[in-house]
Amino acid sequence: MNRILSLYMPALLLFMLMIGCKKDNFEKPAALLSGRVVYDKEAVGLRSNGVQLELWQSGFELFSKIRVYVAQDGAYSASLFDGDYKLVRLRGNGPWVDNTDTIDVKVQGNTVVDVPVQPYFLVRNNTIEKSGTTEVKATFSIQRIADGRALESVSLFVGRTNIVDAVNNQGSAVVSAGNIPDLTAPVTITMNIPAGLAGQAAFYARVSVRTAGVAEQIYSQPVKIE
Template identity: 50%
Template sequence: MIKKFILPTKLFLAAILTAGIMSSCEKDNRAEPKSVLKGRIVYEGQPVGVRSNGVQLEIWQRGYQLFTKIPVYIAQDGTFSASLFDGDYKLVRLRGNGPWVDNTDTIAVSLRGTQELDVPVKPYFVFQNDSYSKGEGKVSATFSLKQVDASRTLERVNLYIGTTMIVDPNNNAGNVQKPAAEITNLSQPITLTATLSAAMAKREYVYARIGVKTSGVGEMLFGAPQKIMLK
């Protein structure tokens, strides 16, 4: 006759709890990535401004069986950073995911420790000679617009006003725009003037940032945010 061995309930629960603790400890003791890949999105050596966390790169690493994708979001000043394990990676600029001409060529990265990398892009338009001024309840920006690539046309330019350094279409307290139909000559400076709300006009300072929208391109290219002292 075969006897069945039944584990007492308390012992059974204790075994489950112990296994869970051991599994948790194994996860906690797993080494964290200590190497860092950081860099800038650049055109002619200068960083390209974008919408905060709106544009991303992809980093791919081939494992034992899988090709793993690691998304990396670009900060509004064109910088990025990713904590990774040492290894060989492929960095990819996504198609249709930035205010520049598509370039899906991969960039090979052999990471050992911390590495800095400039990722070149070709924007459709860039700003030049931008300057800012204030008036009575107003903030103005004057700039030149250079067309770098003629495969797409200009849609509009914007001046965004905000209360923090993060300024873009999703983070602003006011904006003014000028459509391409009102910009007949790119060789002439463009001026945009935003009227501040009563609450904004009472502030000690605001931030201003210019952006350019290319037809058929989802993301805008931006200048650096500027702190404008009102008092």
């Protein structure tokens, strides 16, 4: 038995070495596709990894999608091989008017492609600051961009880190649309600083707008409160 093993051992080692070389020589994606989700060339604020895009590449045995998640500042990126791709905005996946038209993308090295969208509303001219020592106050304007859906509510979120949204927060305050009679006037939201943040040297806050019948919200960029 030992003699048989000794006879086959060199061949086994050679086989394992060949497999190892193939793994080491496996080509990894060397190109980077990146960009922003934008309206009028301005990045939109979103929930961290709450919205995704899809990339499709044809011409291969398997025609499968590549999920690409969008960061809260509207930026996205994906490591890819050079080639021709189709980028898709998913129906019902973002706080904007559905647009499922594909965007043809030619990836060659580092490629930058912004993805245009049409939000229903945007947050404008936002100011978030402490009010005294126990409260946070946000003042901002709501700009309607697209018709077809009503405003549902606006919110103020606070958290320990700059990743703060409807899912990641230490506290929030919501004002329903019924309490905002005039969308052309500035909106103010005030909330008590949560106990978990009261002793912090700094924390973060941002405001959002929710459209009726739309799952995701449009956000302002996070503000550091000291």
